[in-house]
Amino acid sequence: MERKVAVVGAGLSGLIACKYVVSKGYKPIVFEAKSSLGGVWTKTVETTKLQTAKQLYHFTDFPWPESVPDFPDQDQVLAYIQSYARHFDLQKHIRFNTKVVSISYEGVDEEEIKAWGMWGGTGEAFSKKGKWNIAVENSDSSSEVHQVDFVILCLGRFSEVPNIPEFPPGNGPEAFQGEVIHANEYVAMDYRKAADFVKGKRVTIVGFQKFALDIAAECAAVNGKENPCTVLYKTPHWFMPDFMPWGVPLALLYLNRFAELLVQKPGQGFLLSVLSTLLSPVRWSFCKFVESHIKRKLPLEKYGIVPKHSFLEEISSCSIVTMPENFFDLADKGSIVLKKADGFRFCKEGVVANGEAEPAKSDLVLFATGFRGEQKLRDIFASRSFGELITGSPSAIVPLYRYTLTRNWH
Template identity: 65%
Template structure:
């Protein structure tokens, strides 16, 4: 019998797991990776970036962390070394085509009209439908030569923290073109080597736009280089619950949110009458747990002093996968004045820096760094030639959860997280989840893990 070929796009953690899993099933995986090494987001990190999830909860089930890594939150270099060790231990590297960018994915099979009428993917719900093959067109990043691979199955492991940067839009002549300084995205900063990044910000008045993990890490590095003489300004629109640790009042957060009982506390898409009734009856407990966590955070951090108490609940934030772990001594830097927190619901660029709505004087700056995330949906949609699959990825404008909580598997849907207890670059789910009835399946764990 012919060995089925599996195309895996991306050699990050999910891609390596998918590669190992398909090998265990006797399949032939081909992993396409545009970079020169494995590791995904961990190949290029800010120097001070550390793991967001405690080490015991972020490891391969069949490959524990080495004894040499003693910290609960290893740094980016240690995480990358761990992932590389895993790949070498299970001989996965030989299946990876490095420096190979996927340009497009096409499906050579029935027309779109016929596929739209299917009640089961492939016409029969089988993992390898007889109706067609996938065409993967790739480009060598050095020679720029292109090649097309024909495969039976495609697994997308491209992540959502890379690729297409999310840059705010501005009115004409009020964007970057009006500014006489430099403007970059956080991914450009992370791409620099550590010494080059330090020299790049040295002596500059830096404004970091954003209030999530990348913004906080970059602000810490800028403040360490320039001190109070050239303070780094963190410009944000909305306050967030940023946790100093995962032990509010000494209680592990996992016991409050990341377990099966916590699933009963929240309303879920498609839930039946009994589950809906139970979530309603338990709503006082849901509110109390959120307030318990919020009070623990406020006890440890001077949020009220600096006007950083969020108006929304902690439950709302953790359910949206927007909880970050605060860098150590962040508020010490705020206290000393090397980091300035400034709220700006609306702003524009001007010649000397940033003009904030409602303020007369501009915020003078030499460098603006957008730590505003990525357009994960754009990266995925652009891969597909067929409008049918682009529409599937776009989803409904009334979707309950954002795109990154969807997992597209082109024959099945699989959460490529098997063996990892949790992940910093995706919502977590226990083992592989297979969905046979849709081309696009919404897979949701009890509560998403913070990124």
């Protein structure tokens, strides 16, 4: 009997999952809500580039073209992903413009599932006790239900469910006479439409990660100092001017097996714990070496944005990104204004930072505050119990590391 496997999402993970399913002799069906494959790379700000060298961001069985630079831009990354799909003939398995609205399991009572020590009661991927029902909605608003034997979720965490801060009544966007959007809406526009949308507007951006700074640079380039872009942030971060601190490749310091020994890891054992403790001076030296390079190349002290936490904390959480090339040039010209605040509220004219009386006058407030990946994952299940098994509580039965199941998980 032919096994059917549903893959939700046609981004990087979805394509890899599809290829793997085919290699095992099963029949995949990939549901993609958008009209094209590529996941988050289908819509980005104009200046987006890969933040990791291409040598560390590639399919193991499909190398990058030699002509592509070490840090490809959005068009080059998307072309690479599309070439991968064509090379392995994956597109024939993809249902574009098909959004998964609900996933449910049929054939077994939920109470019985909760009592299982292993999936299906046996630990086998394909349970004889039930099937998965995938409810989808097509672009013409028609709906379908597909029944499959197994489901692979490749949803991605950086889309669809925006993380919007909550405000007390009367202090939120309803008090503001201008427009309020999330960065997700901004990147959904094409480059020209986005530029026209912000042109002539006083823009305030909430956030201080890569998304926020890229959009701020774009807004400032369009409007200049006549309508400066205000960046409202709570915590500064370590941004890289380049990946060659003092001429030494960052990968030589941190992306190798020796660097793994510098960090304490859960369950690493007594000897490794002692070793990482003994190597703490090396860890400290590496951090200060990189931090000194960043402060030498970027005017962090001038703008009062030197982080209080160490560079190690940033790179350990995979949060290292490059600063937009012209960001501080625009700040020097007055086209970008940096404003630190531990909180803020809306008013009629714009936003008021905590501890200040005067608002940052705005026509548009843009939240670059990330996404709620857990909620997106949880809400796709028709049963609340299934969502809670994976996420949603500290005692979740399947607390996935970066939401990934290891091959040995039962």
